[in-house]
Amino acid sequence: MTVKSLARGLLKRSLRGAVATIGPLASVDDGPRILCYHGVSSEPPDEWSVTPAQLTEQMAIVCGEGSPVSLTHLVAWLLDGTALPERAIAVTFDDGYQDVYRYAAPILAKLKVPATAFVITGLCDGLPRDASYVPSRPTLTWDEVLALHRDGWTIGSHTLSHPILSQQSAADSARELSDSRRRLSEVLGHEVTLLAYPYGTRRTVSPRDHRLAEQAGYQAAFLDAVGSVSRRSPRFALPRCKVLGTDSQKVFRASLCGQLDLWRRIEDR
Ligand SMILES: [Zn+2]
Numbered sequence: 322m323t324v325k326s327l328a329r330g331l332l333k334r335s336l337r338g339a340v341a342t343i344g345p346l347a348s349v350d351d352g353p354r355i356l357c358y359h360g361v362s363s364e365p366p367d368e369w370s371v372t373p374a375q376l377t378e379q380m381a382i383v384c385g386e387g388s389p390v391s392l393t394h395l396v397a398w399l400l401d402g403t404a405l406p407e408r409a410i411a412v413t414f415d416d417g418y419q420d421v422y423r424y425a426a427p428i429l430a431k432l433k434v435p436a437t438a439f440v441i442t443g444l445c446d447g448l449p450r451d452a453s454y455v456p457s458r459p460t461l462t463w464d465e466v467l468a469l470h471r472d473g474w475t476i477g478s479h480t481l482s483h484p485i486l487s488q489q490s491a492a493d494s495a496r497e498l499s500d501s502r503r504r505l506s507e508v509l510g511h512e513v514t515l516l517a518y519p520y521g522t523r524r525t526v527s528p529r530d531h532r533l534a535e536q537a538g539y540q541a542a543f544l545d546a547v548g549s550v551s552r553r554s555p556r557f558a559l560p561r562c563k564v565l566g567t568d569s570q571k572v573f574r575a576s577l578c579g580q581l582d583l584w585r586r587i588e589d590r
Pocket of ligand 1: 415416479483518519520
């Protein structure tokens, strides 16, 4: 990490805290939300990871102030109008880090919070990762993916090799999306229908990739773009709110009700 990126991270963190203290920059929005986590580690290697203690506190807030639902439940509400509780919140983890199995799974099981892991299938198969992606620690084995699945986790695809899809040819992007879905469906023994795009920003995923995801047989796909989900949200570009290890409890609470949405949009530019 360079001094410049460290300073930038510190500045963002202080501004996030200040915005959460001052109050809403946008009206409070109680629509359904999807949280996007990455790793869970007692010694987080980067701001993309939270500690087990942070996750425990945050899940207690989710249970106390919202209604935890599975991502499949939330997607069923989108697709066919299945009833959804007030302030529904779905919890997801990207990249399939082993520490999600080790630390997050027991915490969520204890609090009965359903969750989804988006897995990079090529890494489970020992295939090379995309050059743009450097995992910060070990990723799940197939046995661990199956153990999560048996424990009630939803498993979705995070592609084969975690490339920047918008920089791939259409054929390569289609292969990343369909081969990973096929492989997961084969291992789990049922159709896999959910996808989280790698990186998930509007710069790294293009509308072409949204179409390719639909053609590959997914029912819904998720970005890393803040906001609540509505029945009008595009099914192949659904928002998720990232949770960072540098988020204080106050910032986490403010994110849950949309108080930080406008700020996060500015921050992500
Ligand atoms: Zn990822």
